[in-house]
Amino acid sequence: MAKDAKPAEEGAVAPKKSKKLLIIILAAVLVVVLGGGGAAFMLLKKGDHTEDDEEAAEETVKTKKKDKKKDAHALPVFVNLDPFTVNLVPETGDQYLQVALSLEIEDAQSEPVLKAQMPKIRNNITLLLSAKKASELLPKEGKEHLAEALKDEINSVFEPPKKNKKGELVMPEGPVKSVLFTSFIIQ
The missing domain is CATH 3.30.479.30 (Band 7 domain)
Known part of the structure; x- marks a missing residue:
């Protein structure tokens, strides 16, 4: 019986190691995916800033024209x-x-x-x-x-x-x- 108990313990230990290994692999994949997603988000957001800058420039021109009208009373x-x-x-x-x-x-x-x-x-x-x-x-x-x-x-x-x-x-x-x-x- 002692011999039967050891293989059962080894079998029980093997699933624990595979679960730890699976968790580590999943965590690593998750880090890579989140890192890639974050990088893609930053790059896309950077591209949006150029459009936002153009819109901001147009708004600045409009604001300057409005400010000139307001400054008429200055x-x-x-x-x-x-x-x-x-x-x-x-x-x-x-x-x-x-x-x-x-x-x-x-x-x-x-x-x-x-x-x-x-x-x-x-x-x-x-x-x-x-x-x-x-x-x-x-x-x-x-x-x-x-x-x-x-x-x-x-x-x-x-x-x-x-x-x-x-x-x-x-x-x-x-x-x-x-x-x-x-x-x-x-x-």
Whole structure:
């Protein structure tokens, strides 16, 4: 009987080892599957972020447009430029224009960007002013057209104008919202 008991014990031990081995194998397979699934999830989620980034960029553009409308009630920010003195295109002898400008900008954060480009802005303004005739600038409408042309000229320093499908130039929206004359003398 003792001999019969030993094989029974060995048989009983063998199933325990196979169960442990089966559990270890299943645990290893489970770890591999979960690891692969986690990696696949991270890769797929990473691909979704690019789509989310595009959507977020579109939402940011929409938000900026809404913020501009909200900022309409905010206090305006002005940058004063040094006065300009230029010769006008001669009509009845030498004529001069002396003008001082204030620029209304979107926000205070645009001011350092504007000042960094100031030499180019001053050059473009001088060229634009010196190409005008006194008779063009004397009426109120002439001054209003000049203010609009100056605004477009300054904004084009930051973003060049583009042509639309019809071939017309479309002036960019830049940091300058309007140009105001603080002094305007024609002599």
